[in-house]
Amino acid sequence: MSKRTLFAGFDVVATMDADGRELRNGYVLVEGNRIVDVGDDAAGIEADEVVRGAGKLLLPGFVNTHHHLYQSLFRNVPGASEAKLFDWLVFLYERWKGLGEEAMRVASTIACSELLLSGATTTTDHCYLYPRDGGNVLVADIEGAQAAGIRFHPCRGSMSLSKKDGGLPPDSVVQTEDEILADCQRMIERYHDPEPLAMLRIALAPCSPFSVTFDLMRESVKLAEETGVLLHTHLAETRDEEAYCLRRSGMRPVDLMEELGWLRDDVWYAHLVVLDDADVAKLSSVKVGMAHCPSSNMILGSGIARVTEMKNTGIKIGLGVDGSASNDTSNMIREVRQAMLLQRVHYGADALTAREALRMATIGGARVLHREDEIGSIEVGKAADLIAFDLNDIALAGAHADPVAAIVHCAVDRVDFAMVNGDWRVRDGRLVDESILDLIPVHNRLSKELTGAA
Ligand SMILES: [Zn+2]
Secondary structure, three states: OOOEEEEEEHHHHHHHOOOOOOOEEEEEEOOOOEEOOOOOOOOOOOOOOOEOOOOEEEEEEEOOOOHHHHHHHOOOOOOOOOOHHHHHHHHHHHOOOOOHHHHHHHHHHHHHHHHHHOOOEEEEEEEEEOOOOOOOOOHHHHHHHHHHEEEEEEEEEEEEOOHOOOOOOOHHHHOHHHHHHHHHHHHHHHHHOOOOOOOOOOOEEEOOOOOOHHHHHHHHHHHHHHHHEEEEEOOOOHHHHHHHHHHHHOOOHHHHHOOOOOOOOEEEEEOOOOOOOOHHHHHHOOEEEEEEHHHHHHHHOOOOOOHHOOOOOOEEEEEEEOOOOOOOOHHHHHHHHHHHHHHHHHOOOOOOOOOHHHHHHHHHHHOOOOOOOOOOOOOOOOOOOOOEHHHHHHHHOOOOOHHHHHHHHOOOOOOOOEEEEEEEEEEEEOOOOHHHHHHHHHHHHHHHHHOOOO
16 A cells, blocks of 8 residues: 555645635645545544644645746856846857756756745746757756656747747757657657656647747647647747737737637746737637746846736636746745735735735646646645645744745745655755755856856
């Protein structure tokens, strides 16, 4: 029989289920990789291991819906830190083009570990950079994430439109449509796991309207339909992108996606900042997913997404930290706080509550990835993806009247523990596999080589 772990006596178990149940003195029983019981009195329940929860808050693990893991190598790069999106991209492509397998593997492990420490138990990675001499970076990406032990949704990204054809990236990082589609097919066959509680699922993700051909967008939809995988891309991030789409196609971004067959419920978009009312209605009617990335939108000065207006539409909203070249951190609990704060800047103090932001980071993200039956809430039958915060953290002193809101309102930035699929990844605020920390100097050396390479 599988190992039974009982999480007992937690001050609060915030389930994030449909009723938003919060159990005082709550317990969760895990068997193997699944939750088998949830309640508020653990008396008489036997288990192989008992995890005591006095002074702690238990939550479902966070789901990070947008990232570029390789970018932890490109944090805080002078020359990029104060640039808006298009200038930022053109500057960084010249550094990114040196990426190879070793750097990708190390960056993936480091970024996923930072996500785990800050509460994410599932992450996506929009991996769109395949330098000509870089080897197979997506395989290295997967190996790196597996070493960290996170539930992983790598997106086989792509760029097929270089400068000479009117796009933004340099020639050496774009591929032909045939190369891209063949590799997409190969990666799905080799890695995509459709089984319940899968640790690894592939999505297809042409990078953005300004770096791929329209033909590739259409072919990606066909391949996703044939293979049953999700689709992802960046959309409506900035005014510059809107102007670019109008110039190239005569259409604004959402209309262009409609033309290309991308308004579907198995698509999720990163950003969706620059939208008018008709765009929101279109996206809502087909129930697309959205990765809201508030820190990235603030750092690049892209704008404020209309989350407060969109939260009660058909659009599924999750949160994303986005790549560390446009956020400089992979900290998920901090992103939850940023989401709450940014909406209030525009819409007022009651725009978004701490609990609404936490729901976006959990069950909202699960819905974006079509996994709301498996992850994103603490319910019987779901995956044992659990995180806890220590309410005795100095940052939470005096905030105990509402422990759930406290982790968003106050400055907590690290979990007490994180379990993924029944396996411990963080305990006592530290990575269980501390050998991962030995990668930090390697990561620093690679980062220096790459950022100095241009
Ligand atoms: Zn992005």
